[in-house]
Each structure stands twice: as C-alpha cells, then as structure tokens.
Amino acid sequence: MRIKARDKFADAALMYFTREALEQSTSEIVGRHRARRFAEFGNVADVCCGVGADAIALARTGLTVDAVDLDPLRVAMCVANAAALGVTDRVRGVTGDAIAVPLPDAKSAFADPARRASGRRFLDPEDYAPSLGAIRGRFGADFPLGVKIAPGVAKSDIPGAAEAEFVSLSGELKECVLWFGPLRWVARRATVLPSGETLTGEGESALPPLAERVGSVLYDPDPAVTRAGLVAQLAERLSAEVTDFEVQLLTAGTHTPTAFATAYRVEHTAPFHPKHLRDYLRERQVGRVTIINRGSPADPTEVLKKLKLAGPGHRGVLLTRVRGSHTAVVCERLG
Structure with missing residues (x-):
C-alpha cells in the first residue's frame, strides 16, 4: 500500500493504509488546496476521516482537528499517520457516528462521506453514508461546512445554497466540494492543480454563438x-x-x-x-x-x-x- 500511495503522498513510506482507505483518500496536493479555505476557523471537525489525509492537510495549515470515523481502524491509522508526519499535537482521533458524536470545539467541518457500498458507486449525495442531508442537518445551514462529493454529480443534485467547486489535478478531474455557510463564496468554481488557478461564475451562462469555422x-x-x-x-x-x-x-x-x-x-x-x-x-x-x-x-x-x-x-x-x-x-x- 505504501508503494501504491506514492502517487498521492510524498511521505507515503511513513504512513499506514488499507486498500479501500487508500483508494478513497485525498491526494496530498488536493487536500492542501482545500485546507486553506478553513484557515481562519481555528478548529475543524474532519468527518469520515479515513487514513487522515485531510486531517493532516488541515493540521499543517495550523488548525486543530477532531478526526472522526465510525471505523476504529481508520481512526487509528489517522492518528498514527498524523504522528508519523509530525502533527500529532493538532489531530485528535474520535471514534463514533459522525452525525451524533459530540464535537463541542468544532468551529467548522469537512466531510468526506462514503460513496461506495457492496461494489456500487453512488452519485446522488443523498445515497452517501452519511447522506448530505444528514451532514447538513447535524451542523446547520449557516455553519462553515465543506462536503466532498463525486464529480459526476447531476447538476440537479447540487443544492442552491452551496458553492460547487470542481477540482482537477494535471488535467484529471478529481472531485467536487460543496461549500456552505461562510465558506460559500460563489455559485460555481473550477480549480486546476497544481497551479491552483481558479475560474468562477454565479451560474451557468449561455454559450457564445458557434464559430463559422475552426480558427488557427x-x-x-x-x-x-x-x-x-x-x-x-x-x-x-x-x-x-x-x-x-x-x-x-x-x-x-x-x-x-x-x-x-x-x-x-x-x-x-x-x-x-x-x-x-x-x-x-x-x-x-x-x-x-x-x-x-x-x-x-x-x-x-x-x-x-x-x-x-x-x-x-x-x-x-x-x-x-x-x-x-x-x-x-x-x-x-x-x-
């Protein structure tokens, strides 16, 4: 797993993985980009933390992180990975139901819910575990919240209250993140990594007229x-x-x-x-x-x-x- 993880993590040789958890984890460069948006909130709850890729990226930004997962093995890997990468003092592992476990210190939250079950992949965020509705219900409409969803999501399944940021890495589409509350800045955003350049809009605009011919x-x-x-x-x-x-x-x-x-x-x-x-x-x-x-x-x-x-x-x-x-x-x- 450490060999397979080299494409995602510079320090993969120091980290712990399972096959499924590695497949579901966020690339280091993507997590670093996303973590910057939480910088002003001090403490963030990383819901469904997996092996801790996002928790580590958040901690490296200077945040303290409550890393939550229902699976005690994933929480243990998250804590071990945080220690291996030198941010153990800013990452606290919490085993429990993300929708119910107490998180009194959380000033913001990021969620990466499971999008697979029994070999099936789900595109509708309401089919995730936990569902988008359950996550939003737990934290409230005005809470600073980011939720990672499948980039193939139907446009009709993107809530109007969210900013939808689509992120690519070296030309490959990686994810969509829905931003809520104070983390929502525009309606739509396209971010290309590794440059980090971003294109925004308040909605899907009409395309210009068709070209008469292909130019140079x-x-x-x-x-x-x-x-x-x-x-x-x-x-x-x-x-x-x-x-x-x-x-x-x-x-x-x-x-x-x-x-x-x-x-x-x-x-x-x-x-x-x-x-x-x-x-x-x-x-x-x-x-x-x-x-x-x-x-x-x-x-x-x-x-x-x-x-x-x-x-x-x-x-x-x-x-x-x-x-x-x-x-x-x-x-x-x-x-």
Whole structure:
C-alpha cells in the first residue's frame, strides 16, 4: 500500500493504509488546496476521516482537528499517520457516528462521506453514508461546512445554497466540494492543480454563438471547467468561440496562454474521412499520430489501423464535431 500511495503522498513510506482507505483518500496536493479555505476557523471537525489525509492537510495549515470515523481502524491509522508526519499535537482521533458524536470545539467541518457500498458507486449525495442531508442537518445551514462529493454529480443534485467547486489535478478531474455557510463564496468554481488557478461564475451562462469555422487555435477546456459549467466564462476570457454546443471546444485566431484549457495550433481542418486524412498525413511524411477523441463516434484504435503511416513526422489528430459535423483537426499542442 505504501508503494501504491506514492502517487498521492510524498511521505507515503511513513504512513499506514488499507486498500479501500487508500483508494478513497485525498491526494496530498488536493487536500492542501482545500485546507486553506478553513484557515481562519481555528478548529475543524474532519468527518469520515479515513487514513487522515485531510486531517493532516488541515493540521499543517495550523488548525486543530477532531478526526472522526465510525471505523476504529481508520481512526487509528489517522492518528498514527498524523504522528508519523509530525502533527500529532493538532489531530485528535474520535471514534463514533459522525452525525451524533459530540464535537463541542468544532468551529467548522469537512466531510468526506462514503460513496461506495457492496461494489456500487453512488452519485446522488443523498445515497452517501452519511447522506448530505444528514451532514447538513447535524451542523446547520449557516455553519462553515465543506462536503466532498463525486464529480459526476447531476447538476440537479447540487443544492442552491452551496458553492460547487470542481477540482482537477494535471488535467484529471478529481472531485467536487460543496461549500456552505461562510465558506460559500460563489455559485460555481473550477480549480486546476497544481497551479491552483481558479475560474468562477454565479451560474451557468449561455454559450457564445458557434464559430463559422475552426480558427488557427483550438482550446480543449479542462474537465473542471466543463463540469462547473464555466465554458462561456472561459470563452470570454480567451476571446474565443464555440465549435459545437455539445462538445464545447473553443477556437480563436490567436493563442492566449491559459491553465484552464489545452491549446492546439491548428494545421488542417476537414470533414472526417480516414482515406483523406491518411493522404494528407502521408504527403507530409507523418509516421506517428496522437489521436484525441472529443465527441466523435470514431474509435481511435480503428482509425490508427486504417492510417498505416510511415515517416519521421508527428502530429496530433483531434476527432470531434464542428457545428454538428464529424471533423478531423490536424494540430500540434501548444505549451
């Protein structure tokens, strides 16, 4: 487990895990980002603490933490991990029901409820253990509370009283956190790590009109941006237009560096046809391609087989939809 945990924790070799608890734990960099929001409250209850990843991140911010879990083994791992990483004086283990156990010192709370049972994963926060409703009922409407939920949550299941922050790490969507009470700052937020840059909005805005054609730059928004419904805000920031209302790639005539999207320099755009694409690449001695699928019904593996390329060159091929039509974009990734 320590070997497997290296991707999440710099000090994994000193820590204790079980397989399930490690799978459910928060990456160190994500926990550090989240802990900063609690800094002013002094004491925080870490509900469903698991192996203590969040409790340790909170303690390293200078907070004192009541780490609560129903499972005494997880509480023991949390306390042992806090000791191993030098914050034992700021983490107190509490074994008990998160909804009922007394927490008299808590000035704020973070909850990471279980989202799996009997091999099933749940997206609806009311199916968690404990449920979102039970957690909010325990702490009250105006209490500083953060609740980690599955990033695939339906938009209809996000309470209107919450800020929904979608967090990605190196382009991979990791989580959604619902912020309540004084911890709610906006309606929607997309945060990209490791840079920590954040994009906000008060709701999902209407997308700009469709682009007439793909320009010289194509942007693939970070999944945190798309899940937060902030593509329109990103388009405005980049002076870009949408290529398709369903796929929501963005295009512009000039490149604006951004942490919120992967940018590509467009070399060639045409309706997708394997033979035509193959001829174009062969003429330019392209022997290796990286295929990226964004909304195309084509199977990248099958497309590669049909291309049968040879040559020293390399290109990216983005298979997508532009104004509803299946399109191939030959491109190179920009830094």
